[in-house]
Amino acid sequence: MKRTSNASLKHLNSFAVEAQADQLLELESEQDLEWFTHQYRFDPSHDLILGAGSNILFAGDIDGTVVLNRITGKHIVTDSNDEVLIEACAGENWHQLVLWSLDQGLSGIENLSLIPGLAGAAPMQNIGAYGVELADTLDSVQALDLKSKELRLFKAEDCHFAYRNSRFKSSDAGRYLITRIRLRLQRNFTAKLAYAGIGEELQAMGIDVPTARQVSEAIIQLRERKLPDPKISGNAGSFFKNPVVNITTANLLKNEFSDLPVYPLNDRQAKLSAAWLIESCGWKGHCMGGAAVSDQHALVLINKDNATGNELLSLAEAIRESVQHRFAIELQTEPRIVQTL
Ligand SMILES: Cc1cc2nc3c(=O)[nH]c(=O)nc-3n(C[C@H](O)[C@H](O)[C@H](O)COP(=O)(O)OP(=O)(O)OC[C@H]3O[C@@H](n4cnc5c(N)ncnc54)[C@H](O)[C@@H]3O)c2cc1C
Numbered sequence: 001m002k003r004t005s006n007a008s009l010k011h012l013n014s015f016a017v018e019a020q021a022d023q024l025l026e027l028e029s030e031q032d033l034e035w036f037t038h039q040y041r042f043d044p045s046h047d048l049i050l051g052a053g054s055n056i057l058f059a060g061d062i063d064g065t066v067v068l069n070r071i072t073g074k075h076i077v078t079d080s081n082d083e084v085l086i087e088a089c090a091g092e093n094w095h096q097l098v099l100w101s102l103d104q105g106l107s108g109i110e111n112l113s114l115i116p117g118l119a120g121a122a123p124m125q126n127i128g129a130y131g132v133e134l135a136d137t138l139d140s141v142q143a144l145d146l147k148s149k150e151l152r153l154f155k156a157e158d159c160h161f162a163y164r165n166s167r168f169k170s171s172d173a174g175r176y177l178i179t180r181i182r183l184r185l186q187r188n189f190t191a192k193l194a195y196a197g198i199g200e201e202l203q204a205m206g207i208d209v210p211t212a213r214q215v216s217e218a219i220i221q222l223r224e225r226k227l228p229d230p231k232i233s234g235n236a237g238s239f240f241k242n243p244v245v246n247i248t249t250a251n252l253l254k255n256e257f258s259d260l261p262v263y264p265l266n267d268r269q270a271k272l273s274a275a276w277l278i279e280s281c282g283w284k285g286h287c288m289g290g291a292a293v294s295d296q297h298a299l300v301l302i303n304k305d306n307a308t309g310n311e312l313l314s315l316a317e318a319i320r321e322s323v324q325h326r327f328a329i330e331l332q333t334e335p336r337i338v339q340t341l
Helices: 030-039 094-103 197-204 211-224 248-254 273-279 309-327
Strands: 001-010 021-025 049-050 056-058 060-067 074-080 083-089 139-147 151-156 175-185 232-237 242-245 262-264 269-271 291-293 300-305 337-338
Touching: 001 291, 021 030, 056 309, 060 175, 094 211, 139 248, 175 300, 197 211, 242 248, 248 269, 273 309, 300 309
Parallel strands: 021 060, 049 060, 056 337
Antiparallel strands: 001 021, 074 083, 083 175, 139 151, 139 175, 232 300, 242 269, 262 269, 291 300
């Protein structure tokens, strides 16, 4: 276990904004987790669990401890005909886990290639991309209850997964340290190509009937082209969720703004493109202090020039207000905002 006092968090968040923590505690083994379970008193009002920091914005310092669960390990649990159950410790890199699953001849998470972050954070917001969500393959989550110190097992149906949400991000925020996840993957591959762009990318690669690995490669190429690289321009991917509205609201907006992308979810609700709403308010490429809206993708806020967390928050607030004013739609933030703890 590593402990560091008065640590900078700048290299531990993909926005690369400066923030300080009184202490960093890095759990590297099951013995460290054992010690943490029985000896450390976690206080959610001062302490914070951090993964790879790719879905968080620091707008203040942490007066307590930042706990990093870096325990790694992954294996096949059961392998019966088509369905294979795999388990990954929370410290595994998500994208490496996707590649490893492809190496084992397994499919199911290839559309989630290249999402930054660690496996332990994946259930937090039910990571999703290109028509697939973690919830589609997740079997269960093992987590330490930071209050009672008990290890709990949540089956998928108990995780309350929704679009970019779960019980861990909402009703139980700050209560659990996720330690392991289990996924149900397949040996027989069924491609999920309905989401816009994948079919075209595969066609451009000269592929008609893709393998799971080829779908992963197509998605990696698409993501590399469309999203700003956090190593060059600090960012946390999409800063806002796509708003979910009732069908009547969606139809009224569509009548007024015919090119607004609307994705029906069921017969009552539809999802709107937050990027379109933001772009049509003129924000794409706009700077405020060191913060900016990416000129590659209107949904991505970037640390353009040594931005502080508060500069990024002010820009987000200005965007939210203008979208509210023009479309009467309230944008919700996707990353966790951490003000002084
Ligand atoms: C360029 C870019 C592209 C992205 N694209 C996508 C995308 O397509 N789809 C998508 O869904 N997301 C996307 N994201 C967001 C991000 O990659 C995911 O949300 C990812 O799961 C965050 O993982 P992390 O380890 O970095 O979590 P962190 O940012 O470190 O933490 C996020 C939250 O999870 C909590 N947490 C982390 N680990 C644990 C744990 N072990 N136990 C309990 N709580 C924990 C933290 O306290 C925090 O509340 C993108 C981000 C970037 C930078």
